[in-house]
Amino acid sequence: MSSASNRKLPLSRWLISGPPLLYLILFFAIPTLIMVIAAFRQPGDYGGLAPLFEDGRLNLTLDNFTPFFTEFLYTAIFLKSLLYALITTLACLVMAYPVALLITRSPKKWRNLLVLLVILPFWSNFLIRVYAWMIILGPQSALSKGINVVLGLLGLHQVTLLYSAFAVIVGLVYVHLPFMVLPLYANLEKHDPALLDAARDLGAGKWQSFWRVTFPLSLPGIYAGAALVFIPALGIFAVPDILGGTESLMIGNVIKQQFLESRDWPFGSVLSIMLTVAALAAAGFAAWLGRPRRGRHA
Numbered sequence: 067m068s069s070a071s072n073r074k075l076p077l078s079r080w081l082i083s084g085p086p087l088l089y090l091i092l093f094f095a096i097p098t099l100i101m102v103i104a105a106f107r108q109p110g111d112y113g114g115l116a117p118l119f120e121d122g123r124l125n126l127t128l129d130n131f132t133p134f135f136t137e138f139l140y141t142a143i144f145l146k147s148l149l150y151a152l153i154t155t156l157a158c159l160v161m162a163y164p165v166a167l168l169i170t171r172s173p174k175k176w177r178n179l180l181v182l183l184v185i186l187p188f189w190s191n192f193l194i195r196v197y198a199w200m201i202i203l204g205p206q207s208a209l210s211k212g213i214n215v216v217l218g219l220l221g222l223h224q225v226t227l228l229y230s231a232f233a234v235i236v237g238l239v240y241v242h243l244p245f246m247v248l249p250l251y252a253n254l255e256k257h258d259p260a261l262l263d264a265a266r267d268l269g270a271g272k273w274q275s276f277w278r279v280t281f282p283l284s285l286p287g288i289y290a291g292a293a294l295v296f297i298p299a300l301g302i303f304a305v306p307d308i309l310g311g312t313e314s315l316m317i318g319n320v321i322k323q324q325f326l327e328s329r330d331w332p333f334g335s336v337l338s339i340m341l342t343v344a345a346l347a348a349a350g351f352a353a354w355l356g357r358p359r360r361g362r363h364a
Contacts, residue, residue, distance in 0.1 A: 113329025229311030253287025
């Protein structure tokens with residue numbers, strides 16, 4: 067009986083883990099391998115890729131990596147993308163934490179509705195939501211006119227909200243804010259209220275109870291939310307393309323240009339590798355921060 071069950075166990079494991087493993091191989095591992103190989107290939111005469119074999123030898127080169135490390139333009143865009151993603155992550159954290167805390171401390175009958183309101187924007191098309199910000203931030207919008215009227219009264223120069231770094235940050239925060247709220251809410255909901263009661267019994271005020279109990283316990287949710295926001299914000303290209311114009315390009319826009327406009331697929335693959343390395347480093351750092359730690363004397 068035990069031998070029969072042992073024979074069925076590997077089959078059940080493959081039935082459970084096989085489909086996601088196949089999915090990762092087909093849509094992650096193989097495309098990544100193709101991208102890595104393309105980064106070492108020669109560009110074609112009319113764009114794309116040159117033949118892999120030429121005159122009986124592999125037509126590979128390391129020259130495609132040279133522009134990224136020697137031309138400051140690409141390094142500056144990459145660093146600017148990192149800065150935008152970091153600002154977006156911090157802004158989402160500042161805005162999402164009170165929202166998640168409010169949902170957690172609301173009556174149970176209202177929590178599902180509040181969570182639904184957080185994910186409600188996902189029900190509409192992504193591009194429509196981004197284009198809506200073009201109207202909100204446009205020069206003829208009430209927001210732009212109101213800000214410029216105030217600046218005029220203060221004797222300051224008028225500003226253009228649309229097609230600026232400000233517009234890009236606003237769009238990035240709007241798009242990624244739910245990805246910070248949901249992990250924080252999932253974490254805060256698991257906190258034992260008795261811990262706060264114990265802290266207050268020991269003389270801690272509301273702020274002391276928050277900083278010494280709630281905030282440290284919510285760090286895993288913060289790390290998870292930061293990874294979910296920082297990684298996609300780093301490589302996004304639609305928001306800067308629509309709201310940022312030519313002055314606020316991010317690394318995702320440059321990659322798109324290399325593949326679709328310049329047709330320099332090898333260099334586009336190099337930029338994609340650099341972006342993937344940065345995303346993996348961010349994910350690894352978040353996982354390292356969020357891992358459970360034993361006490362010093364454990």
